[in-house]
Each structure stands twice: as C-alpha cells, then as structure tokens.
Amino acid sequence: EEQSLQKPTQSFEEFLSRLPRQCGWIPLIDFYHYQGCWYHPLFLRGVIAAQQHFEAQPTEIFLCSVPKSGTTWLKALAFAIVTRTKYSDLSSHPLLSTMPHECIPCLEIDVVRKEYSNQTDAFPLLATHIPYHSLPKSIISGGCKFVYILRDAKDAFVSLWHFLCRATPKDATYVSLEEALELFCKGVSSYGPFWDHVLSFWKARKEAPHRVHFLVYEEMRKDPLPSVKNLADFIGHPFSVDEENEGVLQKIMDLCSFENLSNLDVNKKGRHRPGSMLAIDNNAFFRKGKIGDWQSHLTPEMAERLDQITREKFGGTGLPL
Numbered sequence: 001e002e003q004s005l006q007k008p009t010q011s012f013e014e015f016l017s018r019l020p021r022q023c024g025w026i027p028l029i030d031f032y033h034y035q036g037c038w039y040h041p042l043f044l045r046g047v048i049a050a051q052q053h054f055e056a057q058p059t060e061i062f063l064c065s066v067p068k069s070g071t072t073w074l075k076a077l078a079f080a081i082v083t084r085t086k087y088s089d090l091s092s093h094p095l096l097s098t099m100p101h102e103c104i105p106c107l108e109i110d111v112v113r114k115e116y117s118n119q120t121d122a123f124p125l126l127a128t129h130i131p132y133h134s135l136p137k138s139i140i141s142g143g144c145k146f147v148y149i150l151r152d153a154k155d156a157f158v159s160l161w162h163f164l165c166r167a168t169p170k171d172a173t174y175v176s177l178e179e180a181l182e183l184f185c186k187g188v189s190s191y192g193p194f195w196d197h198v199l200s201f202w203k204a205r206k207e208a209p210h211r212v213h214f215l216v217y218e219e220m221r222k223d224p225l226p227s228v229k230n231l232a233d234f235i236g237h238p239f240s241v242d243e244e245n246e247g248v249l250q251k252i253m254d255l256c257s258f259e260n261l262s263n264l265d266v267n268k269k270g271r272h273r274p275g276s277m278l279a280i281d282n283n284a285f286f287r288k289g290k291i292g293d294w295q296s297h298l299t300p301e302m303a304e305r306l307d308q309i310t311r312e313k314f315g316g317t318g319l320p321l
C-alpha cells in the first residue's frame with residue numbers, strides 16, 4: 001500500500017520497505033513505486049523532500065520531462081534565452097564551460113539539497129522529472145508555468161538504456177536491451193511509465209493551456225527555430241524583431257546545438273555531480289542526438305511493441321503517435 005512519509009519519526013528506509021519494488025535496470029538498485037511512478041531510491045528521496053518542503057514562487061517556470069527526452073537541450077536553450085542580455089558576448093558564455101544541468105537546478109536533487117539559491121542566473125527556471133500529479137502542492141497552487149519536452153518512445157527507450165549502462169558500476173553486468181524493453185513496457189523505468197508521465201502533463205495542458213507548453217524533440221531537431229521562438233515567448237523573454245534581424249536567435253540555436261555542446265571540452269571530459277552517488281561523465285548526456293537511432297538497436301518486433309503501447313495510450317489525445 002502506498003503512503004506518504006507522514007510521521008517525522010519514520011525513516012526513509014522504513015518508508016521504502018513498504019513500497020512495491022522491482023529489480024531495476026541498474027544491478028543492485030531496485031526501483032520503487034510511489035504515486036503511480038517508478039523511482040530510483042535516490043530520486044524518490046528527493047521527490048518526498050520536495051513534496052514536504054518545497055515552497056514555490058509563482059514566477060517559477062519548470063522545465064519538465066521524462067528522462068532522455070531532451071532535457072539537456074531544453075535546459076541549455078532556456079538558460080541561453082533568459083540570460084541573453086547578460087551574456088551577449090558569446091565568447092564567455094557560461095554554457096561554454098558549464099554543462100547545462102549545472103546551469104539549471106533539478107528540483108528533486110539540487111534544490112532539496114539546498115545547493116541552489118534563487119540568485120542564480122537561471123532564475124526563475126527550475127527543472128524536474130516529477131510527473132505532474134506528484135509535484136509539490138505549492139507549485140500547482142502557486143500558478144507556476146511548465147515547459148514539457150516530449151520524445152518518441154523508441155528513441156527515449158534506447159537513449160535510457162545507453163545512459164543506464166553508463167551509470168552501471170564498472171564491475172557489474174548491464175541489463176540487456178531485451179530485459180530493459182520488458183521492464184520499460186511494464187512501465188518500470190526511471191520516472192515511468194513513460195507514457196503516463198507524458199499524459200500527466202498533457203492532461204494539465206488541456207486544463208490550463210496557458211500554463212503548460214509542449215515541445216516535441218523531433219520537431220525541434222528538424223527545425224528548431226519555431227520551437228525556440230515559442231519557448232522564448234512562453235517563458236516571458238520573446239525575441240524582438242531587432243534581435244531576430246541581428247541573428248541573436250540563430251546564435252542561441254547554434255550555441256545550444258548538439259554539434260556545438262557535445263564538442264566542448266566541459267561536455268567531453270567533465271563530470272556531473274562528481275563525488276556523489278549520482279556522479280556520471282558529462283558526455284553520457286550527449287550520445288548521438290539523432291531522430292530514429294532506435295533503428296540501429298531495435299528489431300521491428302521490439303519497435304512495434306513500443307508503438308503499440310504508444311497508440312493505445314496516446315490514441316485520440318492529440319499527442320504524436
């Protein structure tokens with residue numbers, strides 16, 4: 001039976017022990033089921049802390065996604081958009097020396113650990129992978145806005161598998177792609193079920209379209225300009241005609257492109273959250289950045305399994321199938 005961590009005396013371990021668990025994708029780390037979503041325990045600890053303590057400010061804007069849908073790109077773009085006056089000299093832009101995840105803090109990891117103050121350049125931007133229905137109440141009642149990035153399930157799955165193999169300790173065996181697919185289709189994946197995560201924000205968008213803005217990874221990869229313009233409008237930093245004529249929008253797209261970011265030293269050699277249990281090389285966030293890379297990894301049958309679930313879950317909603 002699911003429950004919140006209510007009694008202050010209840011330890012997190014005791015709380016975890018009452019939740020449904022499943023062998024996860026990473027050896028020796030189980031995923032836990034809480035409020036309809038599967039979590040790695042370290043992330044779940046942060047989700048609970050955020051639910052208990054986070055007080056949102058109404059001006060805050062949350063960059064939301066299920067992992068591997070393009071969060072890193074969205075963070076880079078949103079950060080570059082809101083700071084463009086301060087960093088008009090691109091040669092010293094923070095994104096050239098700081099990986100995007102360090103430019104915009106993650107609610108359930110960085111914010112709850114207080115490794116964040118709202119004096120950062122990124123303010124009022126924050127990021128989270130928490131599904132809409134589990135967000136801290138103050139975010140919903142406070143009138144905050146949300147940008148949601150969505151990606152094809154097959155590419156997101158393949159991307160997640162590669163990423164979690166990278167996160168697997170060196171001496172352990174990786175989960176096979178076939179085993180991972182089995183788990184993913186059952187909904188057991190980081191912040192999964194993948195489809196329910198998307199639907200949670202899609203439903204919120206239907207109820208309050210002015211508060212929830214959707215971006216589609218594939219559309220952005222084909223032609224980023226319209227999506228980047230709409231993103232800037234939505235987060236309250238629209239590009240002026242002069243800026244567009246001066247090429248500011250183009251420069252931001254170039255700065256944040258996969259080709260540019262993935263070739264920077266910081267993203268090739270740096271490490272994210274070094275020294276913590278979540279430490280990982282920055283380059284794990286920049287793999288291929290392609291549409292349709294699933295074709296190099298999934299058999300037609302595996303792809304069809306994912307497509308069928310997408311059709312079942314998204315059919316009739318207006319979400320891309």
Ligand code: A3P
Pocket residue numbers: 065066067068069070071072073076155158159160162256257258259261285286287288289290293
């Ligand atoms: P692949 O593994 O398919 O290459 P997230 O940022 O949500 O963790 O998602 C990671 C995926 O986004 C990876 O996909 C990664 O390569 C891709 N990505 C990272 N930065 C990008 C960028 N600037 N433009 C396009 N895709 C990017």
